[in-house]
Amino acid sequence: MTEKEARKLKSIGDLSPFFEPESVAIIGSLSQIWFGGQAVLKNLHDFGYSGKIYLINPSYDEVQGVRVYPTIRDVPETVDLAIIVTAARQVPSIVKDCAEKGVRGIIIGADGFAEKDREGTELQNEVVEIARRAGIRIIGPNTVGTVNTATGMVTATYLIGYDKIKKGGIAFAAQTGIIGPQALPYEDWGYGISKICDFGNKCDVDESDLLGYLAEDPDTKVIAMHLEGIRDGRRFLEVAKRVLREKPILILKPGRSKESTKALLSHTGSMAGDQKIYESAFKQAGIIQVNSFKELLEIPRSFSCQPLPRGNRLGIITITGGAGIMAIDTATESGLTLAKLYTETNEKLSKIHPTLVGNPSDLGPLVALGGELPYGEVIEAILNDENVDCIFCVLYGGLLPADFYLQILNDIKNPEDKPMTFWVYGPRLEGVDQICLELGNNGYPVYRDMETATKALGAMYQYAKIKKRLVI
C-alpha cells in the first residue's frame, strides 16, 4: 500500500483532517485582509496554530512574508487539509490537484453552488464526485469553516478580530456561519468551546458524521446543532442515541412555518422535511429541542460547566424580590418546581438574617443595612438542603465588582450533583460585562436574562432524566 493509499483509507469516516491537521493549505484569494486567504492565515497565526501553513495562488510569490505556491502540487511536503476560497468555477480543478497531492480533507469556503442555482448544483456534484473517488472528505461549500480550540485550528474565512477562545466543553455545528468566531464574541463572553463546524451546503460531511466524531472527542461535553435539514434521519438518530448516553445534544430546527420551510431550500438547498416528524423523532431519541438561536447558544453553557441535577426542585437566591417571583414562573414553565426548604435550612438562613428565610431567599432587604452581602453563606445553606436539586442565583452588578462574586463562588463547596445558574443585572453595561466574563472564564454559567438561566436548569433536568433512561 502506497502512502497515498494508506492516507485514503484512513480518511473514510474520519474527521480528524478537519480538526487536527498537521498541515494546512490555503488556496485562493489573497487580495483582501478581512476575507479569504489572508484572513485565514492571520486567524491561524492569531489563535496559535502550530502546524504547517501553505499559501496557494498562482498570482503571488509572497504574502505577509509567507511564500506562496502556484498550485498545491508544488508544496514540497504532505498537506492534510485544504481550505479553498476561490470562485466556485475554479473549485473542481483545485479539488483534482488536492486529490493528486493526497489531501485528506477540504473545506470549501466559496459560495455559488447548490444554494445558488442548477448550474451551481451541478458544479457541487462534480466536486463531490472527484473528492469521493480520491477518498477526500469535504466540509461545505458555502461555509465559514471550523474551529478546534485544543490546537488553535481556526479556519474562519473572515478576519475574526480577537485571538483566543477559551477551551471548554461546548461543540457547535450549524448550517450557517453565524456560530463562527467572526460572528460571536466568545472571548468577551468567557465562553468555553471545544469545536465549531459550519456545514454550509453539507455536500459531504454531515450532522451524523460530526456527531460520531464529537462522541469520541474528549474535549466535547455538550453538542449544540442548528440543522436546516437532516440528510439521513435514520442514521442520525442511531448515532444520536449512542451519543446521548454520554453527552447531551441540543438541536434548533428552523422550518416551523410554511414560509421558513420554503426559504430553507434556497439557503442551503435543504429539504426541511416534516417538522412534526422531526420533532417527535428528536423527542423519542432524547434530543433536547430549543426554539431560538439565543437558547441554542446559551443553554449549552450550563451543561458544559455544571453537574446534572438529580431532580427538579429549584432553590432561588435573589437580591430583588420581584425577580425572584418572575423566576418562579419561568422555572415552572421549564419543568422545575420550587423546592420546599428543610426547617434546618430556614434556621440557618434566619441566623444569617431573618428576612432571608424561605425560597426564594431574598438578599434585597440587606443591601440597605450595609456590610458585606452574605451571598456565600446563603448559597451554601440552600445548596446543602436535601430538598434542593439546583439553584438559580441573581447577582447585582452594581457597586460590587466581579472579584467579590468570584471569591464567594470559588469558596463554596458545591455538591457534585447540584447545578447553579446565574443572572447578572446592573446599572452599567461594563460592570455586567465584567462579571459575566470573569464568572464565565471560571466555569460559572452566567446569563443576561433570567428566563434563559432558568430554562437552562430545566433543560439539564430534562437531560438527566433522558440519560438515566438510556444508560439503565
Add this chain to the structure above:
Amino acid sequence: MTEKEARKLKSIGDLSPFFEPESVAIIGSLSQIWFGGQAVLKNLHDFGYSGKIYLINPSYDEVQGVRVYPTIRDVPETVDLAIIVTAARQVPSIVKDCAEKGVRGIIIGADGFAEKDREGTELQNEVVEIARRAGIRIIGPNTVGTVNTATGMVTATYLIGYDKIKKGGIAFAAQTGIIGPQALPYEDWGYGISKICDFGNKCDVDESDLLGYLAEDPDTKVIAMHLEGIRDGRRFLEVAKRVLREKPILILKPGRSKESTKALLSHTGSMAGDQKIYESAFKQAGIIQVNSFKELLEIPRSFSCQPLPRGNRLGIITITGGAGIMAIDTATESGLTLAKLYTETNEKLSKIHPTLVGNPSDLGPLVALGGELPYGEVIEAILNDENVDCIFCVLYGGLLPADFYLQILNDIKNPEDKPMTFWVYGPRLEGVDQICLELGNNGYPVYRDMETATKALGAMYQYAKIKKRLVI
C-alpha cells in the same frame, strides 16, 4: 381657603407632586453614600434636578455642604415632595410632620411594612390613615422611587452610578425596584425614558392612578407595567380602555403558577387573583401581555420610536442567510407573515446585486466581494414595497462601525407607517454595544437577539389592530 387647604384639594388624584415637584425634602439616613439620603441627594444633583432640595435629619447640621434641618417643620419654604428613608417605626411621626408642613406627596423608601408581617401591615395602615386625612398621596412603602427624565427628577434611594437617561417615550412602572436606574443600564443602552415608578407595597398610589397620570403625560408614548396584583380591576380596566385609544399598554403579570402566586403575597402583600381572569380581561381591553421581564423591558422600545404598521407583512433584510430563516419562524409565531415582494422591488434588488432578490433579502454573499455594503439601497427598496408593512433588519457589528449604519439609516426616507427593528451581532461586545448605543440614541430600536426584535414588530401589529378597533 387657606394655602394648605388649596394644596390639599389639588393633591387628590394628582401625581404631579411625585414627578414635577418644585421642592423636595429627603428625610432620614445620611450615614451611607450609596444608599439613603446621601444617595438621593447625589442622584438628584447628577441628573440635574433644578428644584429646591432640603435634607432632614436631627443628628446632622450639614452633609456634602448642604444644610440639614432637624425636622421638615423647620424648613422655611414649602415642600412638594418628601422622600422618607428611615426605619419603618419612625415613619408615622414623620408623615404627621409632613402633613403639618403641607407636603403633597410622600415616597416611602423604607421597608418593614405590609411585606414583612402583621405588625408592619398595621404600621402601613396607620401611615395611610394619617396621609389620607391630610390629603397627601403616598408611593410605597418599600420602593426605590421614581424618575422623570424631563426634569432630572430622580428619587432612586440607591446611588445610580451614571448621570443621565435619554429622554424618550417609555414609561415604566413595577412592583419591584428592578426597573429603576440603579438596576438597569438605560444610559448605556441609549434607552429613552419618560417616567419610572416603583409602586413598592402600593399602599396608596396604584396602577390606575399612574395610568391616569401617564395618559395625560405628553412625554409618554408607551406604558409598560409589571403588576404583582391589581387593586381595583374594574377601575383599572376602565382607565386602561381610555388610555389604549392613544397609547399602548404592555403588562407582565407574574403569578402564572401556584408557587409564584404564593410568593407574591410575601413580596408586596399582593393577592394575585385568578391569573386566567386577569389574562382574559387584559386581552378584552386590548392590553398587550408579555411573558418575561426581558420582553417587558425591550418590546416598548419599538413602540416609543417607530410608527405603527398598517399590516403584518414582514420584510427581512439579513447579512446571514441562516438568521433570516430563523427569524421567519419567530416572526410568524408573533403573528407576522412573510411579505411577497412586488416584481418591481425584486428588479430593484437585482440591479443592486442579483443575490439580493427575495424575502429575506440576504446581503451575506456580498461581504466577500468587498466594497461598501448596500444596506441603504436594500432597505429603501423593501421599505417602499406596497406589500411590506414592517421590516426586521440584521446588522453585523464586526468590522463596520456604528457610524456606518447610522449614516445609512439617517439617510433613508422612512414611510410614516412602516416600523423597523434591528438585531446586531458581532465578534466583539464593544462593537455591538457601540452600535446599540448609537442607534438607540438616534431612535432606532436595536435588539441583541432576533426573537425579541421580531416579537416587538408582532406586538406593534397587535396594538395597531386594537387601536383601530377602539378608535372607530
